[in-house]
Amino acid sequence: MRYLPLQPEDRQAMLGVIGASSVDDLFVDVPAAARLDGPIRDLPMHQSEQAVERQLTALARKNQAASDQPFFLGAGAYRHHVPASVDHIIQRGEFLTSYTPYQPEIAQGTLQALFEFQTQVARLFGCDVANASMYDGSTACWEAIVMARRITKRGKAILSGGLHPHYVSVCTTMARFTGDVLETSLPSLEGSAEKEMAKLIAAVDGETSCVVVQNPGILGRIADLSELAAACHAKGALLVAVVTEPVSLGLIRSPGEMGADIVVGEGQSIGVGLNFGGPYVGLFACADKHVRQMPGRLAGETVDAAGQRGFVLTLSTREQHIRREKATSNICTNSGLCALAFTVHMTLLGEKGLRDLATLNHALAVEAVEVLTKVPGVELCSDSFFNEFILKLPKEARPVVRDMAEKGVLGGVSLGRLYPGVEALEKGLVVAVTETTTRDDVQALAAALEEALA
Amino acid sequence: MTVNPSGWRPEAPTNDIDAAPATFTGNKALMLEEALLFEIGSIDRTGVDLPEPPKVASRLNGLERNRTIGLPGLSEPEAVRHYTRLSRQNYGIDLGFFPLGSCTMKHNPRLNEKMARLPGFADLHPLTPVDGTQGALALIHLVGEWLKTLTGMPGIAMSPKAGAHGELCGLLAIRAAHEATGDARTTILVPESAHGTNPATAAFAGYAVESIPATAEGRVDLDALKAKLGTHVAGVMITNPNTCGLFERDMIEIADAIHAVGAYLYCDGANFNAIVGSVRPGDLGVDAMHINLHKTFSTPHGGGGPGSGPVVFSEALAPFAPLPFVEQHGDAFVLVEEETVAEEHHEKAFGRMVAFHGQMGMFVRAAAYMMSHGADGLRQVSEDAVLSANYILRSLEDVLDAPFGASGPCMHEALFSDDGMAPGFSTLDIAKGLIDEGFHPMTMYFPLVVHGAMLIEPTETESKAALDQFIGALRSVAERAKAGDPALKAAPIHAPRRRLDETAAARKPVLVYKDPPLATAAE
Numbered sequence: 010m011r012y013l014p015l016q017p018e019d020r021q022a023m024l025g026v027i028g029a030s031s032v033d034d035l036f037v038d039v040p041a042a043a044r045l046d047g048p049i050r051d052l053p054m055h056q057s058e059q060a061v062e063r064q065l066t067a068l069a070r071k072n073q074a075a076s077d078q079p080f081f082l083g084a085g086a087y088r089h090h091v092p093a094s095v096d097h098i099i100q101r102g103e104f105l106t107s108y109t110p111y112q113p114e115i116a117q118g119t120l121q122a123l124f125e126f127q128t129q130v131a132r133l134f135g136c137d138v139a140n141a142s143m144y145d146g147s148t149a150c151w152e153a154i155v156m157a158r159r160i161t162k163r164g165k166a167i168l169s170g171g172l173h174p175h176y177v178s179v180c181t182t183m184a185r186f187t188g189d190v191l192e193t194s195l196p197s198l199e200g201s202a203e204k205e206m207a208k209l210i211a212a213v214d215g216e217t218s219c220v221v222v223q224n225p226g227i228l229g230r231i232a233d234l235s236e237l238a239a240a241c242h243a244k245g246a247l248l249v250a251v252v253t254e255p256v257s258l259g260l261i262r263s264p265g266e267m268g269a270d271i272v273v274g275e276g277q278s279i280g281v282g283l284n285f286g287g288p289y290v291g292l293f294a295c296a297d298k299h300v301r302q303m304p305g306r307l308a309g310e311t312v313d314a315a316g317q318r319g320f321v322l323t324l325s326t327r328e329q330h331i332r333r334e335k336a337t338s339n340i341c342t343n344s345g346l347c348a349l350a351f352t353v354h355m356t357l358l359g360e361k362g363l364r365d366l367a368t369l370n371h372a373l374a375v376e377a378v379e380v381l382t383k384v385p386g387v388e389l390c391s392d393s394f395f396n397e398f399i400l401k402l403p404k405e406a407r408p409v410v411r412d413m414a415e416k417g418v419l420g421g422v423s424l425g426r427l428y429p430g431v432e433a434l435e436k437g438l439v440v441a442v443t444e445t446t447t448r449d450d451v452q453a454l455a456a457a458l459e460e461a462l463a
Numbered sequence: 464m465t466v467n468p469s470g471w472r473p474e475a476p477t478n479d480i481d482a483a484p485a486t487f488t489g490n491k492a493l494m495l496e497e498a499l500l501f502e503i504g505s506i507d508r509t510g511v512d513l514p515e516p517p518k519v520a521s522r523l524n525g526l527e528r529n530r531t532i533g534l535p536g537l538s539e540p541e542a543v544r545h546y547t548r549l550s551r552q553n554y555g556i557d558l559g560f561f562p563l564g565s566c567t568m569k570h571n572p573r574l575n576e577k578m579a580r581l582p583g584f585a586d587l588h589p590l591t592p593v594d595g596t597q598g599a600l601a602l603i604h605l606v607g608e609w610l611k612t613l614t615g616m617p618g619i620a621m622s623p624k625a626g627a628h629g630e631l632c633g634l635l636a637i638r639a640a641h642e643a644t645g646d647a648r649t650t651i652l653v654p655e656s657a658h659g660t661n662p663a664t665a666a667f668a669g670y671a672v673e674s675i676p677a678t679a680e681g682r683v684d685l686d687a688l689k690a691k692l693g694t695h696v697a698g699v700m701i702t703n704p705n706t707c708g709l710f711e712r713d714m715i716e717i718a719d720a721i722h723a724v725g726a727y728l729y730c731d732g733a734n735f736n737a738i739v740g741s742v743r744p745g746d747l748g749v750d751a752m753h754i755n756l757h758k759t760f761s762t763p764h765g766g767g768g769p770g771s772g773p774v775v776f777s778e779a780l781a782p783f784a785p786l787p788f789v790e791q792h793g794d795a796f797v798l799v800e801e802e803t804v805a806e807e808h809h810e811k812a813f814g815r816m817v818a819f820h821g822q823m824g825m826f827v828r829a830a831a832y833m834m835s836h837g838a839d840g841l842r843q844v845s846e847d848a849v850l851s852a853n854y855i856l857r858s859l860e861d862v863l864d865a866p867f868g869a870s871g872p873c874m875h876e877a878l879f880s881d882d883g884m885a886p887g888f889s890t891l892d893i894a895k896g897l898i899d900e901g902f903h904p905m906t907m908y909f910p911l912v913v914h915g916a917m918l919i920e921p922t923e924t925e926s927k928a929a930l931d932q933f934i935g936a937l938r939s940v941a942e943r944a945k946a947g948d949p950a951l952k953a954a955p956i957h958a959p960r961r962r963l964d965e966t967a968a969a970r971k972p973v974l975v976y977k978d979p980p981l982a983t984a985a986e
Contacts, residue, residue, distance in 0.1 A: 010840050012570060012761075014926035015847050023854040023927065027872075032846045035853055035872040036741065038710035043746040048838035051612055055837035058574050065831060068605075069583025071598030073591055082588040085818055092511060094543050096580075099765075102557025103550040106571050108903075109767035111563075113965075114958040115898055118553035119766035122546065125500045128975040132533045138974045141767070144624035147818035155667075175818035178801065182785070182814025186638055187669045202524060231524045262526050275818075285599050286589030286819025287624065288769030300972065306767065311968035314953070314961035323968040329627070329663035330909070334672040339663035342625040342757065346765025353546055356500055357510035359536010365513045371523065372516035393524035414592045422590045429801055444513065 010055055073419065075283060079450035079457075083397045083441025084227065084422040085146070085173045085253045086286065087278045089366075090445055095280050095353045099346055109306070109345070113321040114313070119345065120320035123308040126352040133258050133355075134250075134272040135265025136294035140305040141322075142348040143291025143340065146253055146275025147179040150221065152293065152304045152338055153249045153271045154180060154189065157219035159302050159337070161247060164189050165216045170196040171205055171226025173253055174427045180221075195428065198390045198401055198437055202232035210240040217246040219271070224250055224264060225257055227427070229391035229398040229439070238268025247271060255279055255292070256443075257395040259367025271295045280354030281347050290347035301327060304338030366444060370396035374442040377451045381440065384458045390437065397441040399424070402462065406438040409461045418457040494959060497548040501976040504535025510542050533978070552959040553766070554903045560925060560933050562855075564876045564906035564918025565658065565706060567736045567758035572835065575761065575828035584827050589819035593798050599823065600796035604789045606826045609833045610754055610773055613841065615745030618781025620774045621788065622821035626733055629753025629772025630664040630700070632816055636751060636776060636783040637698045637727045638668060639813035643783070646725070648697035654683050656707055656910040661700045661731060670697060677912050681707035681867035681878075685716060692724045702731035703747070704738065704874035706910040707867050708852065708918070718748025727751065727780065735759045736922065737849055737875035740842035750777040756822070760829035771825035782811040787820050847923035848875040851930055855919055858934045862941050866913050875922070881915025885947030890915040895962060896940035898955040902933060 015023075020032070029035055036044055048054070075088045082088070099105065103118060110116030110123075123141045130139035143149040154166045166184075168177055168191055177193055184191045192212065196205075209220050220241050225231045234250060241248045250264030252274035264272045276290040277283075295303060301324065309323035329336040358366060374396045382389050386403035402409060406423035413420040424437035442451070489496045521527065537545060554561070561568035579585060587599055607619045620636075623629040634651065641648050651665035654675045662672045673691060678684045683701060692699075699721050703711045711717065718728045730744050730752040736759045738744075744752050756762045756771040764770075776784055786809075787800045798820070799809055836844060849872075856877035860868050864882035867873075881890045894904035894917075906918040921930060943951045955961065 010836065010843060012572060012835065013840070013843055013847055013923055014929075015850070015923070016927075019927040020847075020850060023850055027850075027853045027857045029853070029872070032850055035846075035849050035874075036710075038712040038871055039738075039742050040712065040715055040747070043715070043742050045741055045743065045842075048842050049612060049740060049743075050838070052609065052838035053834070055840040056834055058835065061574060061831050061834045062578065064834065065578045065602075065827065066581060068598040068602050069578075069581035071601070072583040072587050073595030074582040074586040075588055076582060076586050080588070082590055084590055086589055088586075088588065092539070094510075094539055098543065098546045098550070100576060101547065101550040103553040103555045104766055105576075105763045106555035106557045106561075106568075107553045107766045108561065108563055108566055108568060108764045111907075112554070112894065112898065112904055113963045114895070114955050114960045115552075115554040115903065116766070117959050118549040118551065121497070121499065121549055121552075122766075124974075124976070128501065129534060131975045144628060144769070145817060148624065148628070148816075173818065175815065178815040179817060182635075182816065185814065186635055187667075231526055233524070233526055258528075258532075260527060261523060262528050263532075266530070282585055283588050284585055285587040285596070285823035287817070287822040288771075288824050290769075300974065307972070307974055309968040310973035311964045313963045317960060319960040319963045321963050321965050321968050323965065323972055323974075326969070328659075330659035332663070333659050334662035334666040336659070336663040336666070339627045339631060339660050339667045340625075341627045341658075341660050342764075342768040342770035344769045345767030346763065347769055349546075349766065353542065355534060356504065356537050356542050356545070357539060358534075359504060359509045360506035360532050360534040362509035362511045362513070362536055363532070363534060365509075365516075366511070369513055369516040371521070372519045375519040375522055376517055378522075393522050393526075395523065411592050411594070414595055419588070419591060419595070426590060 078417045078419060079453040080419045081421045081440045081442065081454060082419055084427060084439045085175065085275060086283055087254055087441060087443060088283055088445050089256065089278050089443055091280055091282055091354060092357050095350050098353045099350050104349055105346065110322060113319065117319060120308045122349050122352055124310065124320050126348045127308060129352060129355050130292050131294050133255060133263065134294040135263030136272050137297040138300050139292065139294035140303055140307050142343045142345065143293050143305055144344055145287065145289040145291045146251065146273065147176045149273035149291035149293050150176045150251055151180050151183050153273045154219060154221065156271060156302050156304065157247045157249060158189060160299055161218040161245060163216055163218035166218050167192045167209060167212050167220045169205060169209055169222040170194040171228060171230065172221055172223045172251060173227050176251065195431060196226065196228050198399065198434065201392045202230040206232050206237050209237055213240050213244050213246055215244055217244060219247040219249045221249045221251060223253060225254065225395050229394035231261060231393045231395060234264055234267035234269060254395065256367050256370060259363035260371055261395060276351045280350035288344060288347055290344040290351055302337060305340050305343055369444050373446055374398065377442045380451050380455050384455055386462055387458065396443055397439060400438045400440055402436045402438055405435045412461040413457040416457055418453050420454050420457055495548045495551065497545060499976055500545065501535055504537045506531060506535055508538060509536045510539040559901055560929050561903040562905050562919045562921050563903060564920040565733055567920060567922055569761055569922040570924035571761055571763040572832060575831045578831045579824045579827040584823060597796055600789045600798055602830055603826055604791055604796055606830050610775055613739060614752060614775045615743030616775035617778055618776030618784050620784040622785060622817050623753065623772040623774055624817055624822060625768060625770035626753055626755045626772045627660040627664055628816065629774045630660055631668055632774045632785060633729050633751035633753060634664060634668040634698065635813050636780045639783040640780055641697055643811065648695055650696050652691055652696055652699040654701065656705055656912045657700060657702055658706065658731060658733060680870040681709050682711055683717060685713050688717065689720050692720060692726065694724055696724060696726045698727040698729050700729045700731060702734060704734045708873040708876035708878045709867060709870055710874050714747040733758060734875065737845055739845045740838060741845045750780050756825045756829040761832045762825045762828040769822060769825065771822035783813050786812050786815045844923045851921040851923065851925060852877045854930060855921055855934060859937060862938050876918055876920045878913060879917040880913045884944045888944040888947060890917050892951050893917065893940050893944050895954040896943065896951050897936060899957045900936040900940065902936060
């Protein structure tokens with residue numbers, strides 16, 4: 010078997026050293042009734058690399074990859090072009106096959122890259138510090154709520170209607186068990202960013218630990234968070250901002266700049282790819298004063314015995330392997346390799362590249378809106394947007410999306426899929442446009458929409 | 464004999480490394496120093512080319528950025544060199560033996576990487592209409608079926624993102640099951656030898672945590688466990704094989720005692736590599752167990768993730784598994800999400816743990832691994848992993864203290880203590896000495912029940928020659944520690960860095976790069 014180096018004579022020699030007559034002797038503590046007498050039946054035997062490749066390739070071919078047709082899906086996962094060198098770097102064995110950097114003298118590569126990642130994320134979000142990543146945006150969002158509870162010692166969080174419904178679902182699931190109180194609401198096709206902010210400002214009170222607001226919101230709208238931040242602070246609450254499309258921050262003012270205390274996000278857009286939903290990379294940043302309440306790993310600068318600069322994991326007294334049940338979180342493994350992909354891609358972009366990429370995304374989206382709103386009966390519901398907007402169709406969007414998919418256009422995400430059973434949203438279609446979208450793609454979508462609506 | 468046209472003849476070196484003059488660059492041949500991105504990049508430099516955007520009226524609600532972000536860029540050759548140089552300061556399985564106990568650092572097959580990058584998996588959006596994702600759903604279903612069969616358990620949740628997230632999933636299912644019968648229980652019992660994630664997860668799920676002591680031979684104290692059991696106990700988290708490297712031989716009796724008070728048995732599956740294909744946890748009375756695909760099923764650790772932690776469930780807990788999940792209906796695969804819960808009779812599902820559907824990229828890698836090994840290969844995996852650990856245990860117990868060496872064979876990990884070292888010498892010194900020998904050290908100071916613990920997990924992907932070299936190296940370093948060799952306190956001396964000051968790092972944390980003041984930068 011190609012992955013197992015031990016030969017029969019090795020095994021015999023090793024058993025001799027151990028003083029056992031067969032490997033069965035080593036399983037002597039397993040209750041006899043539970044030790045299987047041979048390979049598990051009902052599973053196939055080992056196969057060649059070629060045989061495995063053939064079967065998995067056949068499965069992959071049964072999927073509609075984004076690049077197979079005009080593609081407009083977003084809603085928390087975005088298709089961007091990832092430079093070839095990103096995947097090359099993350100496949101280097103020294104990165105790919107290393108572990109969490111517990112032995113810093115031989116893990117400076119990972120640690121320095123994480124230090125760069127933390128700095129990039131903190132600057133992008135407009136915060137003092139960022140951690141070395143979380144699982145994804147949705148779990149980072151819940152961790153931010155828990156962190157706000159610890160800091161404010163209050164148990165009520167207010168979630169904006171603009172927060173991704175899966176994120177809301179993750180938080181309500183957790184809150185049901187932890188006893189946190191969450192106030193949630195639905196987004197409205199007729200609303201605006203300003204109306205949503207006013208609603209949240211009115212809702213924040215002396216019991217509120219935090220207000221959680223996504224920017225741009227699930228309906229694409231972009232809000233000025235400054236007044237909301239001030240209102241939160243006036244009541245002793247924190248403002249938690251969520252960013253699901255970090256490319257937007259190449260153009261839009263960062264949440265930290267607008268007063269957010271904790272900024273979390275999904276970093277998938279930069280370096281990671283779609284991957285049918287995972288692995289992704291959670292981003293987590295906050296103000297200096299809250300760093301000891303932060304979940305997750307942190308790389309920090311120090312010196313070695315010879316006085317040379319180096320990096321280590323630090324402030325680990327927050328973490329589960331030291332603090333056990335008193336830890337700030339149970340997180341252990343995070344999303345290290347995706348964080349590296351994010352950092353390499355961000356380094357390739359640089360500020361200029363990120364701004365240009367964001368400008369291109371926005372411009373193409375604005376152009377697409379002009380084309381798509383000419384389709385009879387289709388109207389725009391996002392008063393402002395970055396690279397994603399909501400169209401209101403004259404009928405339920407979900408079957409329209411299916412129709413278009415059958416005809417070879419992945420035309421967007423229906424709000425019906427994200428908000429099942431909510432009639433007021435069922436005509437909404439989330440359309441994302443990125444640098445990968447061509448003008449021909451937009452024409453194809455317009456034609457497919459027109460046909461599906463006819 | 465080869466001809467040497469230059470006429471130069473090698474001589475034995477006369478001076479040691481420390482006496483060698485410093486180089487101008489600070490580099491030492493292939494050991495290259497590399498500055499931070501923020502010291503070598505600039506905000507107007509980029510490694511991407513983008514087309515000119517069309518001119519449009521902005522729709523950003525007047526919220527354009529008006530200040531610089533401070534994100535330096537590099538051209539592609541500079542970026543590739545920067546990160547390649549950094550990579551060379553890292554140890555990885557591809558370079559050598561990585562016996563980090565509890566972490567299962569086995570070879571990561573490259574077929575897995577290739578398969579995960581097929582566009583049908585890697586370039587697939589999670590909200591693609593389900594008719595266009597049948598291959599992906601089939602793959603998730605396939606991995607789930609393998610895991611259910613290998614564990615002998617009927618239910619599964621695929622979405623948890625890592626081991627600790629899987630633990631959380633298991634405990635929430637336990638809570639949901641108790642709540643469904645109106646039974647409010649408050650406490651989770653955890654052995655003192657458990658991974659730190661166990662008590663942390665129980666607390667994160669809203670439970671009180673109580674500790675169960677171990678016996679002198681390193682196993683769960685069954686009598687102490689029984690004394691703590693009661694109707695306030697929601698569940699017990701047991702790691703089996705445990706973190707002392709031993710199989711909990713009373714596991715079935717433990718399960719019976721737990722079930723007798725209406726509680727559930729959670730098994731931490733971090734050590735599944737010891738028993739995969741040889742023992743099914745379902746046959747031991749386990750109700751829920753997470754499986755680290757990044758341990759047993761060879762998906763790469765990547766410097767700390769991403770992982771993947773699917774959870775298998777017993778009949779009793781299966782209905783409470785979280786959304787989403789994949790079901791096979793005839794030839795078609797269905798993704799059960801919020802809207803279809805009621806119609807698919809899954810109304811007991813406790814909710815959702817992540818956006819979208821879990822770590823698809825890891826599922827593909829794990830599938831490639833499982834199909835490559837098959838039932839016969841996976842059984843060989845656990846047998847070879849256990850054989851290799853016992854070989855290390857018995858080859859070194861004359862020089863290192865094996866606190867549970869008399870408790871019978873170990874499973875896939877060999878545990879030693881620092882008993883017998885010279886005064887002032889400990890596990891840390893041995894670990895750093897191993898670095899100079901070209902190995903990644905074992906897990907240090909865990910489990911907490913053993914003084915100066917050294918937990919060594921060889922895995923099944925090491926040759927006998929590699930094991931023998933490690934045994935020789937560890938013997939040599941241990942003898943130096945016992946003899947009190949002062950040079951060992953300076954180790955490592957051949958790594959990219961000497962020992963790093965972790966105390967200083969924590970006292971005054973520097974977690975992000977701060978640009979030097981402008982006056983200095985201009986110099």
